[in-house]
Amino acid sequence: MASPHPRVSVSQISTLHASFEDDLQAYAAAGLDGIGIWELKLGEGPDDAALAAFDSSALASASAVPAIPSILPLPLLGGPDDPAERIDAYLRSLHRLAPFAPSGVVCLTGTGQGRDADEARAIVVDGLRQLGAEAESLGLKIALEPYQLDGGEQWSIVYDVPSALELLADAGGSPALALQFDVWHLWSTETVLDDIAAHVDRFAGVHVCDRRDPTRGWADRELPGGGDAGVPGILRALDDAGWSGLFDIEVFSDDGTFGSAYDDSYWQLDPAEFLVRARSAFEEAWNDSLTPRPSRRGGPLTKEQR
Numbered sequence: 001m002a003s004p005h006p007r008v009s010v011s012q013i014s015t016l017h018a019s020f021e022d023d024l025q026a027y028a029a030a031g032l033d034g035i036g037i038w039e040l041k042l043g044e045g046p047d048d049a050a051l052a053a054f055d056s057s058a059l060a061s062a063s064a065v066p067a068i069p070s071i072l073p074l075p076l077l078g079g080p081d082d083p084a085e086r087i088d089a090y091l092r093s094l095h096r097l098a099p100f101a102p103s104g105v106v107c108l109t110g111t112g113q114g115r116d117a118d119e120a121r122a123i124v125v126d127g128l129r130q131l132g133a134e135a136e137s138l139g140l141k142i143a144l145e146p147y148q149l150d151g152g153e154q155w156s157i158v159y160d161v162p163s164a165l166e167l168l169a170d171a172g173g174s175p176a177l178a179l180q181f182d183v184w185h186l187w188s189t190e191t192v193l194d195d196i197a198a199h200v201d202r203f204a205g206v207h208v209c210d211r212r213d214p215t216r217g218w219a220d221r222e223l224p225g226g227g228d229a230g231v232p233g234i235l236r237a238l239d240d241a242g243w244s245g246l247f248d249i250e251v252f253s254d255d256g257t258f259g260s261a262y263d264d265s266y267w268q269l270d271p272a273e274f275l276v277r278a279r280s281a282f283e284e285a286w287n288d289s290l291t292p293r294p295s296r297r298g299g300p301l302t303k304e305q306r
Helices: 020-029 048-057 083-100 117-138 161-170 192-202 231-241 271-290
Strands: 008-011 034-036 105-107 142-144 177-182 203-208 247-249
Touching: 008 271, 020 034, 020 048, 020 271, 048 083, 083 105, 083 117, 105 117, 117 142, 117 161, 117 177, 142 161, 142 203, 161 177, 161 192, 177 192, 192 203, 192 231, 203 231, 231 271, 247 271
Parallel strands: 008 034, 008 247, 105 142, 142 177, 177 203, 203 247
Antiparallel strands: none
16 A cells, blocks of 8 residues: 655755755755755765754755765766775765764765776675675665666666675675665666565665656756656555655756756756755656556556667
8 A cells, every 4th residue: 555645855966056054944845854965065074063954954864975975986976096995985974974864875886897897896895895894883774776787887887686685795794785776777677666576675765766768868867757767656666565765856967067068957946946846746756656557657668668
């Protein structure tokens, strides 16, 4: 049975140019249940004022994203090339983000390009062991995020839920090692609905958006229900499987920040307007999930449709 009142949050990348404090005020005013904190919004610190403002907002904390969110490099986002430096930065971020009590801390593997596949995997496995041990000591979850196969070689060495779980198992299976489910990355996985049903208990967070058709790049995402990712069907599957955490709306929409200035970028909107549109879109997709249609909007595309 569908949850009558799904808990909705917005990931701060969706309102890229607003400050941390402005996000808190706008999200609370929009009636959201939570916020997905991005460390880049916190600036150089200290975080006393930000933490006090967060506590006062009464917003719940969805998955947080650290300043350096991967073990191997991310060519499109920068940061150090040395995995050891990246792991050290991530460990520092865990301590910084812990007071905000996020449901998870997002972690990408990073790219394996330029390395032997076995070497890349070994580096990631060792890194996850270190991150998992530290997260466990802090009462946090590492939310490993598989990245979609299309273009994903610049971001990840795992592209679906099963391969991500295998990687976590290789890293020792710490209870602090979990998954970040992201609609944009996983919608086209043929087994996505089965993966949700079988492994929802491993999810530390859920990111929701949609895939624009045709899509223009990795930072060109659509509001829930506005694309061809079958969001209503995925929402239904998550609810049926028992997901009770936040549905965290995360929309990358490049305005030139990452090199592609889309005229209709959501990042150009006033945050208050974006939040109204995003929440309305989610609610429509949620309502559609209660009576799924026999169309591409009702669930992930079949192999033949893709």
